[in-house]
Amino acid sequence: MKTLLTPATFVLLLLWIGGCADPSGIAPPVVENPKPVEVAITPDHLEEAGSNDEVANDKQENKLALASHPDLPWSNPADRSFIVLDTVRQRILRMRLSLVPRVALRDTMTTTIRRIIVELDSNAAPALGHSPRYNSKGEAIFIVREVLQNRQIVYRAIAVRNDTPDVPDELHDSVYCKVQAWLTDKKAVILTLSIQHYILDERSGMRKLRRMRASALLEIPIPRS
Numbered sequence: 635m636k637t638l639l640t641p642a643t644f645v646l647l648l649l650w651i652g653g654c655a656d657p658s659g660i661a662p663p664v665v666e667n668p669k670p671v672e673v674a675i676t677p678d679h680l681e682e683a684g685s686n687d688e689v690a691n692d693k694q695e696n697k698l699a700l701a702s703h704p705d706l707p708w709s710n711p712a713d714r715s716f717i718v719l720d721t722v723r724q725r726i727l728r729m730r731l732s733l734v735p736r737v738a739l740r741d742t743m744t745t746t747i748r749r750i751i752v753e754l755d756s757n758a759a760p761a762l763g764h765s766p767r768y769n770s771k772g773e774a775i776f777i778v779r780e781v782l783q784n785r786q787i788v789y790r791a792i793a794v795r796n797d798t799p800d801v802p803d804e805l806h807d808s809v810y811c812k813v814q815a816w817l818t819d820k821k822a823v824i825l826t827l828s829i830q831h832y833i834l835d836e837r838s839g840m841r842k843l844r845r846m847r848a849s850a851l852l853e854i855p856i857p858r859s
Contacts, residue, residue: 675715683850687746701732708734726759749777766814774811774829794831801832825852
């Protein structure tokens, strides 16, 4: 007994054979991008960091450490510093760096800058290449100590912004939070941060321009996938 193919079945058979023989008919494999990698920033990643607080000729300089340091004033073990990397597109998705002065407890009464926090998100963070790329959209906050005229001590968070009203117009270009980032051949991220901010200091009854600066250099290895 012979089995005859109907015309419709024969056409479907030809289409199936043609699809197997034609490479263009094979869909490419689906490859999922790996999840973003979050790396905790540790003291080993902080190559150098310091702050400078200057009123007229009175200059105060301090080394900086991560805010999670267990033995420093104003430190907090729960205050995390971290970076989130997109290893496929080589971008920084988010970063938070929290720093405190590396000073002894007896020096705290004269220390003005108590904490520096820098945060970046995917809109502000630079892409990563093998040469430094500049970005100036970072957000940075100084937490400073101020002595009022009645000797009261207060703490104030001062955001670094170009439109800060306390800064004379001619100094607006000097108020910034700059970030440079690049990749090394050893699969590490190099980050440099530069922060500068001006305010008017009226503690002595005279209006003095006060300049606060901070800088940091970090080398953060990218974990192997």
